[in-house]
Amino acid sequence: MMGRQTGDQSQLFYLFNLEERIPAGHLLRRINPVVTGVLAGLREKLAPFYSEIGRPSIDPELMIRMLIVGYCYGIRFERRLCEEVELHLAYRWFCRLDLDDKVPDHSTFSVNRHGRFRHSDIFCHVFEAVVRACMNAGLVKGEGFAVDASVMEADASRYHGKAPDEIDWSEPKRQTRAAAEFLAGLDDEDPDANRKPPKLISPTDPCSAWTAKANKRVQFGYGLNYLIDIENAVIVDVEATPARTYDEVEATKTMLDRTKRRFDLKPKRLAADTAYGTGRFLGWLVGRRIVPHIPVRDASERDDGTFSRADFRWNRQRGVYICPNDKILHTTGTVHDGSTLRYRASKFDCDVCALKMQCCPNMPARQVPRDIQEQDREEARRNKRKKAYKKERDEGKRDERR
Numbered sequence: 001m002m003g004r005q006t007g008d009q010s011q012l013f014y015l016f017n018l019e020e021r022i023p024a025g026h027l028l029r030r031i032n033p034v035v036t037g038v039l040a041g042l043r044e045k046l047a048p049f050y051s052e053i054g055r056p057s058i059d060p061e062l063m064i065r066m067l068i069v070g071y072c073y074g075i076r077f078e079r080r081l082c083e084e085v086e087l088h089l090a091y092r093w094f095c096r097l098d099l100d101d102k103v104p105d106h107s108t109f110s111v112n113r114h115g116r117f118r119h120s121d122i123f124c125h126v127f128e129a130v131v132r133a134c135m136n137a138g139l140v141k142g143e144g145f146a147v148d149a150s151v152m153e154a155d156a157s158r159y160h161g162k163a164p165d166e167i168d169w170s171e172p173k174r175q176t177r178a179a180a181e182f183l184a185g186l187d188d189e190d191p192d193a194n195r196k197p198p199k200l201i202s203p204t205d206p207c208s209a210w211t212a213k214a215n216k217r218v219q220f221g222y223g224l225n226y227l228i229d230i231e232n233a234v235i236v237d238v239e240a241t242p243a244r245t246y247d248e249v250e251a252t253k254t255m256l257d258r259t260k261r262r263f264d265l266k267p268k269r270l271a272a273d274t275a276y277g278t279g280r281f282l283g284w285l286v287g288r289r290i291v292p293h294i295p296v297r298d299a300s301e302r303d304d305g306t307f308s309r310a311d312f313r314w315n316r317q318r319g320v321y322i323c324p325n326d327k328i329l330h331t332t333g334t335v336h337d338g339s340t341l342r343y344r345a346s347k348f349d350c351d352v353c354a355l356k357m358q359c360c361p362n363m364p365a366r367q368v369p370r371d372i373q374e375q376d377r378e379e380a381r382r383n384k385r386k387k388a389y390k391k392e393r394d395e396g397k398r399d400e401r402r
Contacts, residue, residue, distance in 0.1 A: 016099065021089050034133050045125055046122060058108050062097070065096070067109070068094075082105065134232075142263075143268050144271065145229060145267040146230050147252045147272045147276065148225075148273065154222055161202055162201060164198060164201050174203065205220060222242060223243040223247065224238065225240070237258055239251040268291060274296075277296045282380050283376040307323075307366075324359070327349040340371060341369070342370075343369075345366045
């Protein structure tokens with residue numbers, strides 16, 4: 001006989017235990033003991049940023065737990081997060097909210113993020129505590145790291161970008177927190193970085209970068225840089241930068257140094273994609289005895305049928321290139337663009353050379369560029385032929401997909 005639901009939901013009182021409704025294998029129940037340990041000293045660290053008088057604030061541990069729920073379940077927007085916690089029993093249990101407890105308004109998060117959470121570096125404190133918990137559990141080996149960056153679109157209109165010289169930062173409407181941070185960053189820039197000025201700047205979010213990296217649509221964005229321990233895909237450090245390759249490479253240096261300082265972790269190997277294969281960065285890694293498992297960026301390859309740089313032999317003893325016709329290319333020693341030496345053949349040799357049409361048909365003499373860190377680039381190329389390189393690269397790609 002077909003049954004019929006008889007409940008009319010008119011009962012006033014229920015015997016209900018939230019603890020009994022959460023399965024033993026639920027993700028939030030499994031991570032709850034670790035989160036409880038991580039947040040043990042939270043209130044003491046935040047105490048100096050709260051007043052001793054006035055009405056009680058929203059419990060900061062509640063907000064942190066809600067953000068962890070959002071991270072675990074991919075809830076990116078805080079308005080949506082508050083709605084989900086309001087309705088989901090497991091989320092309420094994890095956040096230590098009873099059935100009739102009120103969920104904080106979404107605006108509470110932005111107020112605290114730009115206030116006491118920002119000034120106290122509480123998110124860094126929680127992140128470091130999580131990494132240490134992973135280290136204590138044996139999940140972080142510290143031998144092989146991988147680094148990569150993903151692009152996040154900035155909250156800035158792609159149609160209102162302006163050239164740097166078109167913006168007057170002294171105007172009253174430009175006196176914002178974002179503008180102040182941008183101008184402070186200009187003062188802290190390395191004068192030897194030899195960086196090109198940006199093509200466009202967003203007046204509302206000037207720290208973002210004009211980029212087409214995310215989905216080939218030009219926009220303002222930020223790069224979210226991750227340093228990952230390959231053994232179990234544990235993120236050991238993060239750094240946000242403008243979405244520019246130079247800044248992402250510099251962020252990797254910052255993360256490696258910071259991980260060594262915070263956790264005494266120094267990898268033996270670092271895996272990354274071609275964007276990190278610059279001579280300067282490879283030299284930086286080799287100088288710190290970190291083996292680069294990184295494809296080398298090489299713009300010297302030619303696809304027009306003429307000789308590429310690989311067709312020229314390098315003579316280390318004499319410091320010269322030798323062309324396919326056994327003629328010598330010398331350099332004046334001038335460094336161009338901060339990183340490149342140019343080796344030139346003699347015009348007299350090229351004029352009578354039988355291979356000229358295969359070498360430099362549109363030039364009076366052949367030139368070959370060489371990075372001042374070419375020795376470190378060669379070491380990276382040698383590493384590419386090792387079995388450990390392929391294994392590390394495959395594991396790094398697997399961790400990125402996670």
